[in-house]
Amino acid sequence: MPQSPDVLDAVAVRAWCSLALEALGRQRAAIDAINVYPVADGDTGTNLYFTVESAAAAVEAVFAAHETGPTVPAHADVVRAMAHGALIGARGNSGTILAQLLRGMAAVLSEAGDADHLRTALAEAAAAARLAVARPVEGTVLTVATAAAEAAVATGRDSGLEEVAEAAYEGARAALAATPGQLPVLGRAGVVDAGGQGLVTVLGALLEAVGGRARGGAVGPAPETLPLTGDCAEPGPDGGPAFEVIYLLEASDDAVARLRNRLDALGDSLVVVGGDGLWNVHVHVDDAGAAVEAGVEAGRPYRIRITHFAADRGPAHREPAQRAVVAVVPGDGLSGLCAEAGATTVLARPGEPPASGELVDAIRRAHAREVVLLPNDAQLRHTAAAAAEQARTEGIRVALVPTRAAVQGIAALAVHEPGRSFDEDVVAMTSAAGATRYAELAVAERQSWTMAGICQAGDVLGLIDGDVVVIGEDVPGTARTVLDRMLSAGGELVTLVLGEDVPDLLGDELSEHIREGYLAVDTVVYRGGRQAAPLLIGVE
Template identity: 85%
Template sequence: MPQTADEMDAVAVRTWCSLALEALGREREAIDAINVYPVADGDTGTNLYLTVESANQAVEAVFAAHETGTTVPVAADVVRAMAHGALIGARGNSGTILAQLLRGMAGVLAGGHDADHLRRALTSAAVAARQAVAHPVEGTVLTVATVAAEAAGSTADDAGTAAVAAAAYEGARTALEATPGQLAVLGRAGVVDAGGRGLLTVLGALVEAVSGRAPERTYVAAPAPALLVPDDCAVADAEGGPAFEVIYLLEATDGAVDRLRTRLDGLGDSLVVVGGDGLWNVHVHVDDAGAAVEAGVEAGRPYRIRITHFGADRAHPHAEPVQRAVVVVVPGDGLRGLCEEAGATTVLARPGEPPASGELVDAIRRAHAREVVLLPNDAELRHTAAAAAEQARAEGVRVALIPTRAAVQGIAALAVHEPDRSFDEDVVAMTAAAGATRYAELAVAERQSWTMAGICQAGDILGLIDGDVAVIGEDVPETARNVLDRMLAAGGELVTLVLGEDVPDSLADALEEHVREGYLAVDTVMYRGGHQCAPLLIGVE
């Protein structure tokens, strides 16, 4: 049941995040359909959904840590988790601005959760969002946020949080309806601002979280997608704007970020830099993506870098879907390149940050196919992948989920993929190839612990076969040889080695020689996994 206590405590914030995610899930396609500014790439709803999904996951993690206790988390911890989750998961121009709005709110709500704190939080959010955008434009989500804050601030001193939230919602609704008259591109397309529409949805969830009742949604629904963006508008935008969207997280000092803003502002447009306390989310549209990343390297340590070519993405709404595609989760940049060369759409799994279901759904949409084979390559992703597959099926895509548990199983499945044969036959062949591949991984023990192979000490090299520790060694080469011997004792025809970034080629050469000398009929192939990959992945099929 929605939270009905008239305050923004920990439970209300949790409820707000959950309701906002549900609402954006329902309205994502409608918001995507009216996305014409700053780029008509039809992804504002999706980006907002993914941003809120990350915020919601962070909040749920805080509550999960209290499951064994009898009290709920401290409200300040929950709102900070919400803001941090949105920051690290922000996608696109709209998601980045929403992350800053939530961060601005969290800075105030961490100090209290009554109506007055909510008023001041909404004002802080609107100010912070404007400061994050290099060149604020009226008629956008920034205007909607400002008017919402002003409406909330005009409520009576004795008004409760429900009344303040309702006033913010009504102010946002009024501002949203006025956006076509403020921004010419919206007026020509006959739509309201997509980012503002998404913020209104989030504020509607806030009203429901603190009052128990969803507000009446009286804004005009989006017209059919085919009628939204005139062809001349879309073409002009595609030809006139920058070619790439660049997004990355950045660890840097405030002074370095100030210099970065100046540098990126000269390289492109739609510049939004949000965050603080040493962690920032950078978003910019540029023609030279490499220069934008290099600027981040000069400022600090950029990571989780996403570069999107607008030309490819803009073609999708009007292009005929391909018949079949493969979507694969990969644990490193090297494997991503390998799989993309084979024609797959990839999702990068970062250490400690498994992809969310929304990210998998987004990848399925990017594949733009009638039929999709999904390879999660991780046993822990089975429920996430199943949820993504179910959502994609609801959107009319035929999805087959092959429960691959490791990257080497995904490589084996992708190797036998043949899009020209029937979908069922292709899925059966790929499933059989994955199932016939035993997998292993070398990892470094972080602390002393009990394992199926005995007690390991911190720093030991662990050889995991099919997910269980089978070998404990002192160095990588010795442990790798022992793991290979155990796996090949049960037979095999092909060994696949995937090396991490810091592992020398000499290890692959030594292991290939070991296999050649001890197992005459077995071939060996080697790939580079990249810096986010484990030291060594092994597949035997």
């Protein structure tokens, strides 16, 4: 790596991402430990790490495409990959803002990477980040970003790339040191802003990439001396929103403008970043389902992550919760339902099953000593087992309940009781899931052989426990036949999960069919949102 490059070229950008990831990896726990604003959930360092990890991975993918050739990738391609990777991988409030900062820089640096463009890039980044935050607050990462930009712009025109980067870094450090005096919650805790600390770390990596000198980013007391009482948390009148909702969104600018207004009325800590049709949405709300529905109205939300904050905002979230549940769900409607029941959810879209890394991420986000993992899909058994094993190496006790369908996961979650011992809870959840027979309806895409005979494209298939047992002409008739077959063996409760394109009337019709034919059987109906199956059925 050149010691003092004249431009922030493709190789230097790659080095920047790598160095930033290494530095955040070293400081991750320390930054988590000083996270008291906007929510004292102790995950800012982790969120920033995952955000930069995604940016670095995108950059490495661009370089990998050139491994067999004699040239490196185009500078503009690498810069844009860094910004795009951060956008799609952004985690939490701090990670989302960092993604917008990198996007703002990329818009300028894609033209050139000299000192003049770096000055402008830092200024554009700070301005873009403020616009992305619904209600900017001083004493946060926004203040640190603005100070870095102002210090960089103040350098002389004859300053080189390293001088501009150093000015930005030192300006950010000075602003970070002042944050306890700007934000009372930080002053009472005796810590600097965690997001700002992360940005200083990233800017230190930038300086190292262009100047070849490692820079420490810590300001203030050492992590082990920080007061972690949690008295510094600053909850709202009702203790603050219960859920953090994050999703990627494909939508137009006009639709996103309306979405901002809707989400701003629903909660706080709203950050919407992106552009060119792709956005990353972050908000804290009490009604997670409404936040997701707002995204559906605006466009196509995906990679939806809903995290349930601990009800007690005491002890600053320093001590992990004793127990949590992580559930994979096939639709955004069930994501909201499970989150309201206290679970951390991972959305599995049709054809896009989550990787083990996503499940490990969700287990970490649950922030608990003990985690019950519900894969809710037979095909995810090995993926979930790998995630559980990885989490165990990090000191988290994980139990994998082998749920094979979302309705089994709902049954398991319904009997979850954190107050009993971990083993007893896992046994009860496993028993509830095992006592739930599951079925789903699907539409045949082509002619094929099934256990029920030959189906044609467009036929409605009824699957029980994963096997095709009914071939029908329409959804209502096939659903009734499947229900009759399942209830012939008995049952006390039927759960119906309707897909996005299925009318509510179907739920009413099937509930009436059950009432008329099976007097002692109760029925519950949920909207599943976008899911692969038009109807999911569970019988307990």
